[in-house]
Amino acid sequence: MTRTARVASTTAPAHGRREHWSGRLAFILAATGSAVGLGNIWKFPYITGVNGGGWFVLIYLICVLAVALPIMVAEILIGRSAQRSPVMAFRKLAGARSPWQGVGWLGVTAAFVILSYYSVVAGWTLHYSWLALSQGFAGLHPAEVEALFGQVYQDPGINLFWHGLFMLLTVTIVAAGVHSGVERWSRILMPLLFLMILALVLRAAGTDGFWPALEFVFGAHGDRLTPAGVLEALGHSFFTLSLGMGAMLTYGSYLRTRDDVVATSLAVGGLDTLISLMACMMIFPIIFVAGLAPGAGPGLVFVSLPIAFGQLPGGALWAAVFFVLLAVAALTSAISLLEVAVSHFLDWRGWSRRRAAIGIGAVIFVLGIPAALSGGTRLFGGDFAAATAVLFGAGHGKNWFDLADYLASNWMLPLGGLGIAVFVAWRMGGQAREQAFMAGSRFARLYWGWVWLLRYIVPLGVLAVFLHALGVF
Numbered sequence: 001m002t003r004t005a006r007v008a009s010t011t012a013p014a015h016g017r018r019e020h021w022s023g024r025l026a027f028i029l030a031a032t033g034s035a036v037g038l039g040n041i042w043k044f045p046y047i048t049g050v051n052g053g054g055w056f057v058l059i060y061l062i063c064v065l066a067v068a069l070p071i072m073v074a075e076i077l078i079g080r081s082a083q084r085s086p087v088m089a090f091r092k093l094a095g096a097r098s099p100w101q102g103v104g105w106l107g108v109t110a111a112f113v114i115l116s117y118y119s120v121v122a123g124w125t126l127h128y129s130w131l132a133l134s135q136g137f138a139g140l141h142p143a144e145v146e147a148l149f150g151q152v153y154q155d156p157g158i159n160l161f162w163h164g165l166f167m168l169l170t171v172t173i174v175a176a177g178v179h180s181g182v183e184r185w186s187r188i189l190m191p192l193l194f195l196m197i198l199a200l201v202l203r204a205a206g207t208d209g210f211w212p213a214l215e216f217v218f219g220a221h222g223d224r225l226t227p228a229g230v231l232e233a234l235g236h237s238f239f240t241l242s243l244g245m246g247a248m249l250t251y252g253s254y255l256r257t258r259d260d261v262v263a264t265s266l267a268v269g270g271l272d273t274l275i276s277l278m279a280c281m282m283i284f285p286i287i288f289v290a291g292l293a294p295g296a297g298p299g300l301v302f303v304s305l306p307i308a309f310g311q312l313p314g315g316a317l318w319a320a321v322f323f324v325l326l327a328v329a330a331l332t333s334a335i336s337l338l339e340v341a342v343s344h345f346l347d348w349r350g351w352s353r354r355r356a357a358i359g360i361g362a363v364i365f366v367l368g369i370p371a372a373l374s375g376g377t378r379l380f381g382g383d384f385a386a387a388t389a390v391l392f393g394a395g396h397g398k399n400w401f402d403l404a405d406y407l408a409s410n411w412m413l414p415l416g417g418l419g420i421a422v423f424v425a426w427r428m429g430g431q432a433r434e435q436a437f438m439a440g441s442r443f444a445r446l447y448w449g450w451v452w453l454l455r456y457i458v459p460l461g462v463l464a465v466f467l468h469a470l471g472v473f
């Protein structure tokens with residue numbers, strides 16, 4: 001039994017001797033690991049492509065600065081102040097019977113929901129890494145690559161195997177503890193991830209597609225941008241920065257009070273944004289050179305890109321690097337999702353870390369089975385889609401996979417983010433808030449701007465996401 005497990009398995013609450021990061025850099029690496037994931041390398045490029053690039057990217061950057069970053073500071077502050085996982089943190093700061101603990105419960109629930117389908121997509125990245133390393137995509141006809149994705153998406157055996165393996169990896173790392181598991185692996189995987197992205201961007205910069213891609217991503221055009229696209233940018237800024245569900249709160253609870261929350265948030269937000277833009281700059285040049293369209297949607301990375309790599313000299317190797325990169329990015333995010341739930345059961349029930357990691361990992365594996373079985377439609381049939389349509393309106397016709405993503409990105413994360421913002425801006429009390437912000441901070445002058453954004457701009461932004469999800473726009 002590890003030292004951590006022994007500490008946690010006593011009936012005394014585990015926060016008595018809470019583990020801490022070994023320093024600020026460790027936190028930045030782990031939190032960036034949480035933030036940088038499938039959202040940056042799979043989703044951001046494809047929604048940029050679908051929305052026509054240009055203005056969409058600019059609007060996304062504004063959403064990150066005006067809405068997401070203020071929430072990130074608030075969320076980490078709650079964790080650092082309370083030194084507890086989400087539910088217990090709200091109990092400590094707002095009172096044992098306070099309804100605010102609902103925000104924490106929402107976060108723990110979202111961790112289960114998101115990880116259950118995230119792990120299935122992450123499983124595809126493992127499977128594609130394996131394919132790229134073993135046989136490569138070179139020599140495959142575009143139609144064959146497309147058929148391959150269809151096969152991966154629909155084959156229950158493949159999906160369950162890789163989903164299970166991915167959960168096993170995640171559980172193993174989280175079970176080892178904050179220090180020996182999460183921090184240790186972040187220190188190894190994050191530099192590796194950055195090097196792989198850099199190598200791919202440099203490779204893409206050597207192709208004729210680089211300038212058209214630069215123009216597409218940063219040029220002043222927005223021909224395909226719609227109001228729905230603007231709200232998609234806002235919703236994505238929550239997802240990509242792992243906000244609104246207690247992941248940053250939980251990681252923040254392993255910080256020491258003297259650690260600067262504002263500087264670390266700026267570092268994490270900056271790195272996450274940089275990596276999303278770099279992801280575009282490694283994917284679009286290769287897509288353009290192959291003469292493919294940028295607006296292919298979710299298949300951009302799993303279909304268009306393997307086709308494009310197949311036409312690039314040395315493409316087999318680059319495809320392998322790309323899918324390993326995607327798998328690594330997904331793993332460091334999944335670790336943080338599992339950590340939210342594990343740390344909750346440690347603080348709430350005094351479970352041992354090992355027991356919590358294995359038990360919760362197993363439950364999430366089971367929850368992911370509908371997503372793994374060809375999007376769940378086979379399992380639930382039309383009735384399930386019809387039932388969700390009645391329950392969730394705009395969720396009409398969605399299978400389990402889409403439904404979980406829709407619920408998490410459009411409802412749970414914005415609602416959690418709103419709860420965190422309103423709690424800190426309106427409920428926490430001016431003195432406590434100011435003290436928490438100033439502790440260890442080199443950015444005292446940002447205080448009032450931050451409070452103002454939390455009070456007015458964040459609630460307005462979240463309201464817009466909700467109205468959109470209800471079909472008002």
Ligand code: PFF
Pocket residue numbers: 034035036037038039040114239240241242243245246247248333334336337
């Ligand atoms: N930020 C991750 C991504 O962009 O892929 C997804 C995520 C991880 C969301 C952890 C929420 C979370 F708590």
